[in-house]
Amino acid sequence: MAEHLTPLHEAIARLDEVWEGATGATALSRAQLIAANDAIGLLRRRVEALHAEVAAGIASESRPELGADSLAKQQGFRTPAQLIATTTGGSVGDATRLVAVGTATASRTNLLGEPRPPKYPAVQRALTIGDLSAPVAATLLALLERMALKIDPDRILEVEELLVAQSAGLSLDEVRRLVTRAEAWLDPDGTAPREEQLRARRSLSIYERDGMIHLDGAFDAATGAPIVAAVNGYVTAMFAARKNALAPDAADADHRTVATLRADALSALCAHALGCDTEAPALAGATVVVRVDLKDLTEGTGYASVDGSDLPISVSSARRLAASGGTIPCVLGTDREILDWGREQRFFTRAQRLALVERDGGCAMCGLPPSMTRAHHIRWWKRDAGPTDLANGILLCESCHHRIHDNDWEIRIEGRGRHSRVWFIPPPGVDPDRTPRLGGRARYDLAA
Structure with a gap:
């Protein structure tokens, strides 16, 4: 014993x-x-x-x-x-x-x-x-x-x-x-059988209590994807406006919590849909991006994914989403490669950002969804002559971006295409052995 x-x-x-x-x-x-x-x-x-x-x-x-x-x-x-x-x-x-x-x-x-x-x-x-x-x-x-x-x-x-x-x-x-x-x-059996079960359970309850209107909803991945994209897009836009405010500490500054911003987003979106006189709410480029392998798309096998969600969807649902407005179908080849752009331009293109989301899944360090990240150069474009290509790009939220630069973390990209991996090497003060830490989508992908 x-x-x-x-x-x-x-x-x-x-x-x-x-x-x-x-x-x-x-x-x-x-x-x-x-x-x-x-x-x-x-x-x-x-x-x-x-x-x-x-x-x-x-x-x-x-x-x-x-x-x-x-x-x-x-x-x-x-x-x-x-x-x-x-x-x-x-x-x-x-x-x-x-x-x-x-x-x-x-x-x-x-x-x-x-x-x-x-x-x-x-x-x-x-x-x-x-x-x-x-x-x-x-x-x-x-x-x-x-x-x-x-x-x-x-x-x-x-x-x-x-x-x-x-x-x-x-x-x-x-x-x-x-x-x-x-x-x-x-x-x-694929995702379709379970997806049908989940779709049958979707619901939205609306009731009044304690002077408030309450909403209690449950949505399958395909039904909920546009909702998540629109609401998160609004929240991201409000955070960007807050960051650019001239007096962020003023008494009338925007101090709403994320939960409050989500509630306001839903109200603003519904008001706009009803045809009110206000302008359409800012959504910070909110778009539903559905990713699927070409082989799976043509053969109807496997599954697809929606940016910002861990839930898989069937290929048939991916096809339905791709036929609707506000959705970008991202069809990926064998290596899921999108062409690099070298140093011909400083900012990452939309196509390159889509490719980075495929590799990183969102913030490569903390896992926040793609809508809350920006594409950054690993080697700085101006100071270090870093190229604007996928091997030198990474998706990071603002917090992780500052943490990496302020605390001298290193980033390495191993491989290319769908099999590439992002590694974060901590500074000696964090880990004297500087053991690399796996980041990005590969951290959660069994098939990576």
């Missing part, structure tokens, strides 16, 4: 080492704060791995067939999840997912009592050493369970290894993006 707890003891020792001599977190230097945060993260992940094993054990000892001998019922709880949630102070849903993770990664035996490896060995290994948190593992396992009904078992093991490798170092939100794209890539 002591050997089983070795990873946990190592994580505790690492935290002790960071904290040695400090009277509290406020006494730590910046470097120590980062080290402490890393140590706490590792400790938390390894505790979660151990707790998942314990949760699986509690669930096993609380099987329905045990009746009154169920461990959970003996402790006064209806289910093992309720027992665990009460102990942790978390939700029953979180406890249920913890049980699922522990069960899927526990060692097994065959009918003869001989030991067998866990159902998902790669996830189990990553959990044990602290590469994955329990919530991330639960997200990956849910996808693998869905795909296990549709693809070959040997392929499941291969996909499991890929998912685990790509998920290490990502946040839960980022892993969810990865899983969304991976499912579209893996599902042999």
Whole structure:
């Protein structure tokens, strides 16, 4: 048992080492704060791995067939999840997912009592050493369970290894993006069947309460794409106007939150549609861009994507969107290449920006949608004679653009076309080893 707890003891020792001599977190230097945060993260992940094993054990000892001998019922709880949630102070849903993770990664035996490896060995290994948190593992396992009904078992093991490798170092939100794209890539049935189910569930409720009009909507990706593009375009335009204001700190300056701007965007767009006397609201070039491979478009296979959304859409939906106004169909060849423009012009063209969105997916560093980014030169056009081509271009939001230049991050582009990757190299003050960090769409693309 002591050997089983070795990873946990190592994580505790690492935290002790960071904290040695400090009277509290406020006494730590910046470097120590980062080290402490890393140590706490590792400790938390390894505790979660151990707790998942314990949760699986509690669930096993609380099987329905045990009746009154169920461990959970003996402790006064209806289910093992309720027992665990009460102990942790978390939700029953979180406890249920913890049980699922522990069960899927526990060692097994065959009918003869001989030991067998866990159902998902790669996830189990990553959990044990602290590469994955329990919530991330639960997200990956849910996808693998869905795909296990549709693809070959040997392929499941291969996909499991890929998912685990790509998920290490990502946040839960980022892993969810990865899983969304991976499912579209893996599902042999394509996106159309699920898309029809989601489309049938689209809805918009409008009601009045507390002196306010409330809207509660749910839209499939194709139906929601124009809404997202228009609303985000309005928000982007308002932020641009705010940035260019002569007195941004004045009493009458625009201090609306993003949520307020979205509400105002919807009202302005509807008022314009009703034919009011006001001018059309500024949308900062809002356009729906649908991307699809030429092969998929002609054969009706695979799936398409909409800029600014992680949700896949079927090729048939892509065709319908492309036939409507305000939509640019971006059909991509084998290498998804759009011609470079060298130094003949300083600013990136619309075609080049579309190509950068294909590679970066939005802000290559933080993942904000394309509408909130600008195309920047990696090597400056004027100072460093950097060319205006794709190998020297990158999409960044304003915040990340300033962060990179102010803190001396480096950017490298590896490869060309659809297989190219963006790498961010941190300065020595952030990471003495300067370990490259993958950015752009490749960070979430299993097929990249």
